[in-house]
Structures are given as C-alpha cells and as structure tokens.
Amino acid sequence: MSSRLAGSLSRSFSIERAPTASRWITALVTVLSFLLALVFGGIVLFLAGENPLEVYAAMFSGAFGDWNGVAETLVKTTPLLLAGLGVAVAFRMQLWNIGAEGQLYWGAIFATGLALFVIPGAPGWVMVPAMVAAGLLGGGLWGLIPGVLRAWFGASEIITSLMLNYVAILFSEYLIHGPWRDPQSFGFPGTPSLPAAGWLAKWGSTRVHLGLLLGLAAALVLWIVLRRTRLGYEIGVMGENPRAALYAGMPTKRMILLVMAISGALAGLAGMSEVAGIGHQLQRNLSPGYGYAAIIVAWLGRLHPFGAVLVAFLLAALTVGGDQIQMSLGLPAAIAPMLQGTILFFLLGGDILTRYRITKVTGVG
Amino acid sequence: MPAVAMRDISKRFGSVVANDHVDFEASWGEVHALIGENGAGKSTLMSILTGLYRPDTGQVEIDGTPVRLRSPRDAITRGLGMVYQHFMLVDPFTVTENVVLGEQRSGIDLQTARVERELATLSERYGLGVDPRARIWQLSVGEQQRVEILRLLYLGARILVFDEPTAVLTPQEAENLIQTLRSMAAQGFSVVFISHKLDEVLEVADRVSVLRRGQIVETTTPAETDRRALARLMVGRELADFVEHPADEPHETVALGETVVELRGVGALGDKGVPGLRNIDLEVRAGETLGIAGVAGNGQRELAEIVTGLRPTTGGAIRIDGKTMTNRPAAEIARAGVAHIPEDRLATGLIGGMDLSDNAILRDYAQPPLCNGSFLSNKAVAAFTDRLIADYDVKAPGRWAMLRTLSGGNQQKLLLARELAGQPRLIVAVHPTRGVDVGASEAIHEALREQRARGAATLLISEDLDEVLALSDRIAVLFDGRVMGIVSARGANVEEIGLLMAGIGSPESDVAIHV
Numbered sequence: 094m095s096s097r098l099a100g101s102l103s104r105s106f107s108i109e110r111a112p113t114a115s116r117w118i119t120a121l122v123t124v125l126s127f128l129l130a131l132v133f134g135g136i137v138l139f140l141a142g143e144n145p146l147e148v149y150a151a152m153f154s155g156a157f158g159d160w161n162g163v164a165e166t167l168v169k170t171t172p173l174l175l176a177g178l179g180v181a182v183a184f185r186m187q188l189w190n191i192g193a194e195g196q197l198y199w200g201a202i203f204a205t206g207l208a209l210f211v212i213p214g215a216p217g218w219v220m221v222p223a224m225v226a227a228g229l230l231g232g233g234l235w236g237l238i239p240g241v242l243r244a245w246f247g248a249s250e251i252i253t254s255l256m257l258n259y260v261a262i263l264f265s266e267y268l269i270h271g272p273w274r275d276p277q278s279f280g281f282p283g284t285p286s287l288p289a290a291g292w293l294a295k296w297g298s299t300r301v302h303l304g305l306l307l308g309l310a311a312a313l314v315l316w317i318v319l320r321r322t323r324l325g326y327e328i329g330v331m332g333e334n335p336r337a338a339l340y341a342g343m344p345t346k347r348m349i350l351l352v353m354a355i356s357g358a359l360a361g362l363a364g365m366s367e368v369a370g371i372g373h374q375l376q377r378n379l380s381p382g383y384g385y386a387a388i389i390v391a392w393l394g395r396l397h398p399f400g401a402v403l404v405a406f407l408l409a410a411l412t413v414g415g416d417q418i419q420m421s422l423g424l425p426a427a428i429a430p431m432l433q434g435t436i437l438f439f440l441l442g443g444d445i446l447t448r449y450r451i452t453k454v455t456g457v458g
Numbered sequence: 459m460p461a462v463a464m465r466d467i468s469k470r471f472g473s474v475v476a477n478d479h480v481d482f483e484a485s486w487g488e489v490h491a492l493i494g495e496n497g498a499g500k501s502t503l504m505s506i507l508t509g510l511y512r513p514d515t516g517q518v519e520i521d522g523t524p525v526r527l528r529s530p531r532d533a534i535t536r537g538l539g540m541v542y543q544h545f546m547l548v549d550p551f552t553v554t555e556n557v558v559l560g561e562q563r564s565g566i567d568l569q570t571a572r573v574e575r576e577l578a579t580l581s582e583r584y585g586l587g588v589d590p591r592a593r594i595w596q597l598s599v600g601e602q603q604r605v606e607i608l609r610l611l612y613l614g615a616r617i618l619v620f621d622e623p624t625a626v627l628t629p630q631e632a633e634n635l636i637q638t639l640r641s642m643a644a645q646g647f648s649v650v651f652i653s654h655k656l657d658e659v660l661e662v663a664d665r666v667s668v669l670r671r672g673q674i675v676e677t678t679t680p681a682e683t684d685r686r687a688l689a690r691l692m693v694g695r696e697l698a699d700f701v702e703h704p705a706d707e708p709h710e711t712v713a714l715g716e717t718v719v720e721l722r723g724v725g726a727l728g729d730k731g732v733p734g735l736r737n738i739d740l741e742v743r744a745g746e747t748l749g750i751a752g753v754a755g756n757g758q759r760e761l762a763e764i765v766t767g768l769r770p771t772t773g774g775a776i777r778i779d780g781k782t783m784t785n786r787p788a789a790e791i792a793r794a795g796v797a798h799i800p801e802d803r804l805a806t807g808l809i810g811g812m813d814l815s816d817n818a819i820l821r822d823y824a825q826p827p828l829c830n831g832s833f834l835s836n837k838a839v840a841a842f843t844d845r846l847i848a849d850y851d852v853k854a855p856g857r858w859a860m861l862r863t864l865s866g867g868n869q870q871k872l873l874l875a876r877e878l879a880g881q882p883r884l885i886v887a888v889h890p891t892r893g894v895d896v897g898a899s900e901a902i903h904e905a906l907r908e909q910r911a912r913g914a915a916t917l918l919i920s921e922d923l924d925e926v927l928a929l930s931d932r933i934a935v936l937f938d939g940r941v942m943g944i945v946s947a948r949g950a951n952v953e954e955i956g957l958l959m960a961g962i963g964s965p966e967s968d969v970a971i972h973v
C-alpha cells in the first residue's frame with residue numbers, strides 16, 4: 094500500500110450550504126453584521142483621528158434628526174426604490190439586468206422631451222400622467238434591447254445592459270449640450286425648465302414629491318403580480334428552473350422580453366420622477382449611480398418588493414447621513430462612501446453566512 | 459484483520475440522520491454487498507469511506523489502522539478506490555493518458571511509455587482485456603468501466619468500491635463484470651458492491667449487509683437468505699412486486715384500441731449536434747405499453763423529447779391521434795393529452811425551490827379553474843394540490859412545504875399525480891422509478907398499470923430491464939439511435955434483448971419481430 098501523503102497534516106476550509114436559517118436567525122445576523130460594520134468603521138475613524146461616536150451620531154441625526162433630514166432621506170429613497178424594484182423583478186427571473194442606470198436616463202429623456210416639445214401647454218392632469226407614461230416607455234424600450242438580444246441571439250444581458258448604460262448617459266449629455274440645451278443657461282449644460290404643470294406635487298415645504306407614492310404603489314402592485322397572478326407564477330418558475338418552464342410550455346422568449354421591458358420601465362419611472370420631482374430639467378449627473386445602487390437594493394431586499402422598500406430607505410439614510418458628516422464635521426470626502434461600503438460589505442457577508450457555513454477540514458493524521 | 463472497518467459511523471444533514479451508528483466491515487478476499495433503498499444511507503456511508511464526507515462520530519480503519527480521510531485522493535493513497543456510476547474519463551484521451559492525468563507520481567516527464575507497459579501487465583494479470591493505447595471514445599461502456607478499475611489498480615488500490623456498477627451495462631456486460639469481481643476477490647482484493655438488484659447481489663456477494671433508515675439491519679450470506687427475505691429487510695415489509703419475478707408476472711390483457719401515437723421515419727440531433735435518432739418507426743396503441751430498452755445514451759432522451767415537443771426533429775412525422783404534431787410547441791402537445799414524466803425530475807419536471815402547490819399546477823396553471831384571466835385562484839390551487847396529495851398518497855407536511863424537502867419517492871409521486879390528473883391519452887414515462895425507494899416505486903408501477911387498464915398508451919423508457927419487462931406489452935430496443943428490434947414482452951428472451959442492446963443484429967429488418 095502506498096503512503097505518499099500519509100503523515101502530512103494539513104488544514105483547510107470549505108464552504109457548505111447551511112440548513113435553511115429561521116427568520117429570527119436571519120434578523121439577528123443582519124443586526125450583528127451592522128454592529129460589526131460600525132465597530133470596524135469606528136476603528137478606521139479612530140485611526141484617522143476622529144471620534145467614531147461623534148461621527149455616527151452626526152450621521153444618524155443627519156438622516157433622522159429632524160424633519161428635514163427624514164424628508165431628504167425619503168427624497169433619496171424614491172429613485173432607489175423604483176429602480177430597485179425594476180432590478181428585483183428581472184433578477185427574480187434570473188435576468189441579470191445591470192442596466193437600470195441607462196434605463197433611468199431614458200425615462201428622464203422621454204419625459205423631458207414630451208413635456209418640453211410635444212405637449213408643453215398641457216394642463217397638469219394631462220401632463221403628469223403623460224410624463225409617467227413617457228418615463229415608463231423610455232426605460233421599457235431601453236430595457237427591451239438587451240431582452241431582444243438575449244431572447245433571440247443568446248447574448249448575455251449582463252454585458253449588453255451594462256454597455257447600454259454608457260450609451261444612454263452619453264446620449265443625454267449630447268442632448269443637454271446640444272439640441273436641447275437651454276439658450277438662456279449662460280453656459281451651464283441643461284435643458285430649459287419644464288413647464289410648471291409637469292412638476293410633481295410636493296409635501297409641504299420639503300422636497301419629498303409624488304414620486305415616493307409612485308414607488309410605494311409600484312411595490313404594492315409588483316407584490317400582487319408576483320404573488321397572485323399567472324405572470325408572477327411564470328416569472329417564479331423561470332427563475333427557479335428554466336428547464337421546467339420549457340417543459341411546461343411557457344413562452345420563454347416572450348417572457349424575457351416582457352420582464353426586461355417591465356424592469357426597464359420601473360427604472361425609467363425613477364428617471365422621470367427625478368426630473369419632474371427634483372431637478373425640473375434634464376441636467377448633468379441626473380443620477381449619482383441610483384441604477385447601480387438599485388442592484389444592492391434588490392439583492393439585500395431578497396428580491397422582495399417590500400424588502401426593496403426597506404433597503405431603499407436604509408440606503409438612502411446612509412447616503413444622507415454620509416453627506417451630513419461631510420458638511421457638518423468637515424470630514425474628508427472619502428470617509429462617507431468608505432463607511433457606506435463597509436456597512437454594505439458586512440451586511441452582504443452576513444447574508445452569505447446565514448445561507449452557507451464554513452467548516453474546518455483536517456487532513457490525514 | 460478486516461480490509462476496511464467502519465466503526466460507529468454517524469452522519470447528520472440538518473435534521474436528517476443519514477447514518478446512525480453504522481458498523482460495516484469488508485475482509486480481504488471477499489465481495490461484500492451493501493444494499494438498501496434510495497435514501498437508506500448507502501451513498502453517505504460510501505462517501506465517508508472514500509473521504510468525501512467526514513463522519514460526525516465513529517472512525518474508519520483500513521487494514522487495522524485508524525485513518526482520517528480528507529478526499530478521494532487520500533483514500534487512494536491508503537489503497538481504497540471507488541468506481542463511480544459516472545466515469546471520470548476524458549473521451550479524446552487514451553487509456554494511458556487518462557491514468558497519467560489522475561496521478562501525482564510523475565513530474566514534468568509523464569513517462570507514458572513506462573505507464574503503458576505497467577498498465578498492459580496489470581490488464582493481463584487481472585484479465586481486464588484493456589488496451590492502454592485505445593482512446594476512451596472508442597470503448598464501450600463496459601470497457602470504460604474496466605479502465606476505471608485498471609486505473610485504481612495502477613494507483614495501488616487493494617480495496618475497490620463499486621457504486622451500482624451494473625446500472626449502465628447490458629446483461630452480458632454485467633455478467634462479465636461479476637466474473638471479474640469474483641476473480642479479484644479470489645486474488646485477495648476486498649470488493650464492496652453497492653446495488654439494489656437483488657439477483658445480482660445474491661450471485662456475486664460472499665456477504666450482504668442491508669441498510670435501512672441509516673442503520674445496518676442485517677449482515678448475512680447468500681446461502682442463508684433469498685430475494686424475498688432481502689427485499690423485506692430493505693423495506694421493512696412484504697412487497698407485491700417481489701412475490702414473483704417481474705418477467706413472469708402475467709399481464710392482464712387489455713383490448714388494444716386505436717393507434718394513439720405514431721412515429722414514421724423520425725430523426726433528431728443529440729445534445730452534441732450529431733444524429734441521436736435515426737429513422738425511427740414506432741407506434742403505440744390505446745391500452746398498450748411500449749417499453750424502450752437500451753443502454754443509456756442510445757437515443758432514449760431524444761425520443762422522449764421529440765414526442766413531447768421539447769426537441770425539434772430533423773425529419774419524419776409524428777402523429778398523435780391521427781393529427782400531425784411534428785415539431786409543435788410543447789404546450790400544444792400537452793393539451794393534446796400527452797403526459798411527460800421526464801428523466802430527471804428535479805432538473806426538468808419539478809421546481810425544487812417552490813412549494814407543492816406551485817409544483818402541482820405547473821401543467822394546468824393557465825387553465826380554469828386554476829386561473830381566471832390573469833389571476834390565479836388560491837382556493838382552486840389549494841383544492842387541486844390537496845387532491846393530488848391525497849390521491850397519490852404523497853407524504854408531505856402540507857402543500858406549503860418546499861418540494862426539495864420531500865423524499866425522491868414523494869417528489870415523483872406528486873409529479874406522477876400531476877401528469878396523470880388530466881387522464882392523458884399518451885404517457886411518456888422516462889425512468890419513472892429512478893432514485894425512488896422500493897415502496898414508492900411499487901406505487902408508481904401500480905399507477906402506470908391502472909392507466910394502461912384505463913386505455914392510455916404508454917411509452918416507457920427505462921434503463922432498468924426488469925422494469926421494462928414488468929410493465930410492457932412490447933419492447934423496442936434502441937441502439938445508436940436506431941430501433942434494433944421489437945419483441946413481445948411476454949416470454950421475452952433476456953439474452954436476445956441484451957444482444958440487441960449491445961447493437962448485435964442488424965436494425966429491425968433482419969430481426970424476427972414476434973408480436
């Protein structure tokens with residue numbers, strides 16, 4: 094009997110799928126991951142010469158400390174939620190739509206174009222619904238492109254949807270520097286202001302606008318569709334087992350097109366609501382990456398519409414709180430994103446640990 | 459001193475106890491068979507033996523020395539090797555190259571010439587008849603299996619574990635393998651033989667251990683037991699299926715009806731884009747079961763998929779109830795009354811990550827009363843699911859249970875319940891009892907017999923010849939995508955079917971068709 098390896102002792106680790114964790118364990122792990130992230134971030138802050146408790150307190154009060162903070166958090170929640178819902182519905186079907194950012198821009202372009210050049214004189218009760226439809230249409234059509242490429246040519250929607258983001262953003266730049274540029278803008282790139290009939294209603298003196306209600310309504314509708322309808326069932330089967338969908342005779346190509354269009358439309362609505370609710374014009378840096386953050390919203394929300402509501406709100410709070418410490422404490426600009434990244438990293442890590450476990454493997458003794 | 463001893467082995471997966479304080483020994487010079495239903499813990503026990511899993515309690519001793527095995531590679535350095543059901547061979551490589559591939563002894567210079575000489579010597583000494591220069595794709599499945607054995611011998615294995623080795627073989631190849639195993643034992647090797655085919659076990663083994671629900675319930679010798687006693691030990695009760703040998707079981711005569719499905723000159727491509735079915739002519743009539751026998755990969759999958767609309771044909775015509783259905787969409791074929799029990803239930807026919815109701819409605823979810831317009835009716839879905847669960851005695855905590863948590867047998871029963879719910883005209887059943895425990899397998903056979911009595915046409919595709927013999931009226935043998943012959947199941951000659959499975963005899967025309 095040969096014994097070449099015998100006697101050598103080695104250790105290594107392997108990752109195994111863990112038995113399904115209970116809801117309580119999942120919640121506990123989430124809270125612990127969050128606390129751990131604060132501790133880790135605190136160490137870094139301490140090394141940078143800051144008082145971690147002071148920084149965290151400033152972040153918290155920035156996001157929740159007064160009505161203004163809460164309102165700002167809700168303002169940021171809106172696009173994150175809408176785009177996050179779009180990403181979630183595609184991910185449910187294992188369609189990896191990374192293109193929410195571009196779809197958001199096209200929603201904004203369609204809505205702006207409609208309001209400025211097609212029906213500039215329309216009253217609010219026509220203008221706002223028409224802009225909503227335009228936003229949905231713009232994003233939906235842009236989402237359809239990777240859908241068509243995937244359904245008919247088998248092209249990976251990850252690559253195509255990502256690449257189309259650059260096309261969308263640059264096209265919007267072209268519009269605001271070129272044909273749609275406001276001649277009275279004194280060199281600042283941007284379209285003219287939308288007719289006031291197209292501005293979304295605001296809540297009191299805050300910047301919170303009707304878009305938030307659109308987002309919550311979209312979450313509710315999506316929940317019903319996924320849970321109660323034939324389409325929701327088909328999406329679920331396609332996502333869990335595409336072969337079973339073929340076996341059951343589902344029209345899989347048509348579903349890919351439909352779901353990519355829905356996904357893009359929701360992101361487009363986010364773009365429309367940013368234009369009509371906040372900027373009132375198409376301008377540069379319309380989105381600071383909402384379409385990418387939407388992936389995190391969808392994923393941490395476990396692809397559930399209400400999960401997306403919760404995560405979008407928390408992520409928005411993190412952003413607003415981060416902006417706050419930059420302004421009030423004069424911290425370096427890199428600190429806030431660093432803390433945000435740390436928290437997300439720990440949350441995602443905790444998420445993996447609830448689904449898998451690490452076992453120690455001891456070698457030949 | 460036993461060659462290998464497993465003492466007090468326990469292994470749990472979550473709440474499931476796969477092995478419960480198992481003691482198992484195999485001696486030098488013996489063939490020790492390990493039998494048990496699916497889910498009894500055989501594969502877990504063997505995975506522990508070969509180092510894939512680590513036991514929660516207990517230890518493994520090889521030749522009297524306690525060992526802690528970390529991987530199959532560790533196991534082979536200890537002289538213990540396993541022949542899996544699916545071979546780990548690289549098709550375009552030669553036998554020698556495949557052996558060198560899995561070996562660490564050689565450095566940059568692979569010394570293939572030396573290895574080739576050693577392999578030739580070993581092959582001759584143990585009567586394996588393997589040419590070290592042959593390329594794997596040129597070899598039959600039986601020969602490939604002998605390559606696996608040769609590789610283990612070359613690596614120094616003295617204890618050989620076989621996981622259901624005859625499942626992929628023709629009856630003749632299985633007979634040869636059994637002779638090989640007997641002769642290996644006679645030369646002092648220790649052979650562990652896992653199987654659920656009781657005839658085979660009684661023929662090859664010196665000792666038989668029966669595993670039930672994670673425990674060894676008995677270790678005995680063939681002289682002290684028989685088929686029936688072993689079956690009872692495996693299941694824990696009497697089984698109708700084992701009372702008589704399946705082939706001798708009388709078929710109820712059902713008046714044959716009109717032709718339900720008809721294939722004329724049908725061809726199709728296989729998964730690799732080469733022809734997988736060539737010029738197939740078959741028909742099945744109402745009340746008739748046509749069994750399709752053959753070694754795995756001879757066109758069975760393609761046949762099932764073209765009939766159910768999952769794979770396009772390259773020629774010929776398929777008619778169902780006289781209506782041409784060639785290359786029609788799967789949904790339309792299903793609506794024409796074709797039920798499909800696919801070969802791999804979790805990959806195709808069921809959704810592991812969804813609950814029982816979601817799985818129950820997969821076929822009819824778009825039809826009323828399950829669906830009104832765009833909305834599913836929760837009430838109708840629940841009632842439908844509960845009916846399937848009750849009618850087919852699916853053991854589950856409730857319709858909300860995740861399908862994955864059910865045993866293979868209960869998953870298959872639910873699938874069968876769903877497919878048979880619409881009183882299909884034609885049932886395409888592929889390996890309907892694969893990976894299913896004996897109790898569920900009996901229930902599934904019974905359900906298929908009832909459908910036949912009701913007047914359904916059945917196309918039964920199975921690699922288990924006993925199953926084909928037990929359920930069919932006629933048996934068509936597939937080889938290399940062709941129908942080699944069609945024989946009557948009553949009084950069928952297993953020898954003849956085996957030759958057809960091996961591709962001996964020219965396709966159909968020259969073979970006596972005795973129907």
